[in-house]
Amino acid sequence: MSTALPVFVVQSDFTDSAWKKNAPAIMTEQGATIYLGQNAAENLRKIQKAGRQLDNLGVAAVKLSGEGWGFDEQWAFANGYTDTLSKNQIQWADGADKLAAMRNIVNWSRDLINLPPQDIYPESLSQRVAEKLTSLAPEHVSHRIIKGDELAQEGWMGIHTVGRASAHAPCMLVVDYNPTQQADAPVDTVLIGKGITFDSGGYSLKASEGMLAMKCDMGGAATVAGALAIAIEQGLQKRVQLVLCCAENLVSGNAYKLGDIITYKNGTTVEVVNTDAEGRLVLADGLLFAGEVGAKKVIDAATLTGAAHVAVGNEYNALFSVDDDYANHALSTAAAQRENLWRLPLQPWHKENTPSAFADCANSRPQKGGGAGGASNAAGFLLRFAPNDGQGWLHFDIAGAYNNSANNMWATGATALGVRTIATLLQDD
Structure with missing residues (x-):
C-alpha cells in the first residue's frame, strides 16, 4: 500500500480552538485524530462520521494507529470510510485478517x-x-x-x-x-x-x-x-x-x-x-x-x-x-x-x-x-x-x-x- 494517513482515537476532550468542537476528525501534522467521549454508542457514531469526513477530503488510504482501536471501532470507521466504489484502503490496527475478510465480503x-x-x-x-x-x-x-x-x-x-x-x-x-x-x-x-x-x-x-x-x-x-x-x-x-x-x-x-x-x-x-x-x-x-x-x-x-x-x-x-x-x-x-x-x-x-x-x-x-x-x-x-x-x-x-x-x-x-x-x-x- 502507498503512503497512508495515520488515524488515531483518543479518549479525551480536545481543546484545539482551530477546529469546531463537533468536527469528527481533527487534522494535525501527525495525521487525523478522533476525540472520544464517555458514551460508547455515540463514540462509534463519531468514528463512522470521521470516516466519512476523510473520504470527503479525498483521503485514499489510511492507517489506524495507536491505542484504542477495538474491533467495533475499526468496523465503524470502515463503514464511514468506505466510498461508493469500494476503492478506499485501510491498514487495520489489530485483527486485520478477520476485519479484511469481512470487509471484502460486505463490499x-x-x-x-x-x-x-x-x-x-x-x-x-x-x-x-x-x-x-x-x-x-x-x-x-x-x-x-x-x-x-x-x-x-x-x-x-x-x-x-x-x-x-x-x-x-x-x-x-x-x-x-x-x-x-x-x-x-x-x-x-x-x-x-x-x-x-x-x-x-x-x-x-x-x-x-x-x-x-x-x-x-x-x-x-x-x-x-x-x-x-x-x-x-x-x-x-x-x-x-x-x-x-x-x-x-x-x-x-x-x-x-x-x-x-x-x-x-x-x-x-x-x-x-x-x-x-x-x-x-x-x-x-x-x-x-x-x-x-x-x-x-x-x-x-x-x-x-x-x-x-x-x-x-x-x-x-x-x-x-x-x-x-x-x-x-x-x-x-x-x-x-x-x-x-x-x-x-x-x-x-x-x-x-x-x-x-x-x-x-x-x-x-x-x-x-x-x-x-x-x-x-x-x-x-x-x-x-x-x-x-x-x-x-x-x-x-x-x-x-x-x-x-x-x-x-x-x-x-x-x-x-x-x-x-x-x-x-x-x-x-
Missing part, C-alpha cells in the same frame, strides 16, 4: 447492489452469487438455477409471473451449503432474498425519480448471500440453503396486469392489485420452498416497502416476526453486532389486511403505498406462505439500506446493513 455485497442494471439481471446475479459461494467451500456447495418457463413447470408462479415481461428470464437460484456432505442432513436454515434486479413498477409504473435507484431492489438477495458467505468463512457447520427469487419487473405485451390472479404451488390464489408490490409475490415462492425442505428456521431479506423506510429511516432495518423468542434473539444479536434493527408490528390477523373478492387475498391494498400499516400488511401477506405458521421465521425489510445520496454516516449507494446480523444468526444453536 462484495455492496458492489452487487451498486452495479448498473445492464450488468445485474436475474441470471447474472444468480451466477455471481453461486460462483462466490462455491469459491469459499467448493466441496460443500452445490447450486441449481431454475430459469424461465422451468419456473412455471415446477410451480414457482410468483417469480415467473413477475419476471416474464423481461428479455432477461426470471430465475430461482438454490444454493445448498452442506458441510456434512450427507444427502439426508437436515436443513437448519433457509435464507431467502428478494432479487428484483430492476423494478420499473410494471403497469403500476414508478415516477422517474422513484425508479432511478431501483437497481437496488435486489438488495435482499445480496444481503443474505453476503451473510452466508461470512458464515462459511467463519466455519459454519450447519446445512443452510440459500434461495434467491430473481426477476426484472418490466412492462411489455405479456407483462402481468392489475386484476390478474396468480395461483401458487400450495393452491393459494392472489389477485394483483398493484404490480409495484412485486417483491412479496416472488418471496412467497421462496417461503414455500423453505416449507418443502423442512427448514428449522427461515430468514428472508427484502427491500420490500417504502412504509418500513418511512418508519425507521436509513439508520435501521425493520424486523417482522410472530415468533417472539426468535425476534427478541435477532434484536439482541443485531445490538451485539452494532447494526440497528427495530421490530414493527406483525400479528396473525395481518394476513387478512389485503383482502380480495376474487381470490384468497390480494398482494396489497389498492391505495398509495398500500395504505396505513403497509409494511405490516406486506409482512402479513408473507405470513400466509411462511412454514409452521411463522414459527422460526424472520422477515427483514431493508428498504432503508440504500442511500440515494451520501450523508454524514454513509456513502451514496448500498450500506449492507444487516449482513453481519444474519451471518451471526446462522451460527446459532
Whole structure:
C-alpha cells in the first residue's frame, strides 16, 4: 500500500480552538485524530462520521494507529470510510485478517447492489452469487438455477409471473451449503432474498425519480448471500440453503396486469392489485420452498416497502416476526453486532389486511403505498406462505439500506446493513 494517513482515537476532550468542537476528525501534522467521549454508542457514531469526513477530503488510504482501536471501532470507521466504489484502503490496527475478510465480503455485497442494471439481471446475479459461494467451500456447495418457463413447470408462479415481461428470464437460484456432505442432513436454515434486479413498477409504473435507484431492489438477495458467505468463512457447520427469487419487473405485451390472479404451488390464489408490490409475490415462492425442505428456521431479506423506510429511516432495518423468542434473539444479536434493527408490528390477523373478492387475498391494498400499516400488511401477506405458521421465521425489510445520496454516516449507494446480523444468526444453536 502507498503512503497512508495515520488515524488515531483518543479518549479525551480536545481543546484545539482551530477546529469546531463537533468536527469528527481533527487534522494535525501527525495525521487525523478522533476525540472520544464517555458514551460508547455515540463514540462509534463519531468514528463512522470521521470516516466519512476523510473520504470527503479525498483521503485514499489510511492507517489506524495507536491505542484504542477495538474491533467495533475499526468496523465503524470502515463503514464511514468506505466510498461508493469500494476503492478506499485501510491498514487495520489489530485483527486485520478477520476485519479484511469481512470487509471484502460486505463490499462484495455492496458492489452487487451498486452495479448498473445492464450488468445485474436475474441470471447474472444468480451466477455471481453461486460462483462466490462455491469459491469459499467448493466441496460443500452445490447450486441449481431454475430459469424461465422451468419456473412455471415446477410451480414457482410468483417469480415467473413477475419476471416474464423481461428479455432477461426470471430465475430461482438454490444454493445448498452442506458441510456434512450427507444427502439426508437436515436443513437448519433457509435464507431467502428478494432479487428484483430492476423494478420499473410494471403497469403500476414508478415516477422517474422513484425508479432511478431501483437497481437496488435486489438488495435482499445480496444481503443474505453476503451473510452466508461470512458464515462459511467463519466455519459454519450447519446445512443452510440459500434461495434467491430473481426477476426484472418490466412492462411489455405479456407483462402481468392489475386484476390478474396468480395461483401458487400450495393452491393459494392472489389477485394483483398493484404490480409495484412485486417483491412479496416472488418471496412467497421462496417461503414455500423453505416449507418443502423442512427448514428449522427461515430468514428472508427484502427491500420490500417504502412504509418500513418511512418508519425507521436509513439508520435501521425493520424486523417482522410472530415468533417472539426468535425476534427478541435477532434484536439482541443485531445490538451485539452494532447494526440497528427495530421490530414493527406483525400479528396473525395481518394476513387478512389485503383482502380480495376474487381470490384468497390480494398482494396489497389498492391505495398509495398500500395504505396505513403497509409494511405490516406486506409482512402479513408473507405470513400466509411462511412454514409452521411463522414459527422460526424472520422477515427483514431493508428498504432503508440504500442511500440515494451520501450523508454524514454513509456513502451514496448500498450500506449492507444487516449482513453481519444474519451471518451471526446462522451460527446459532
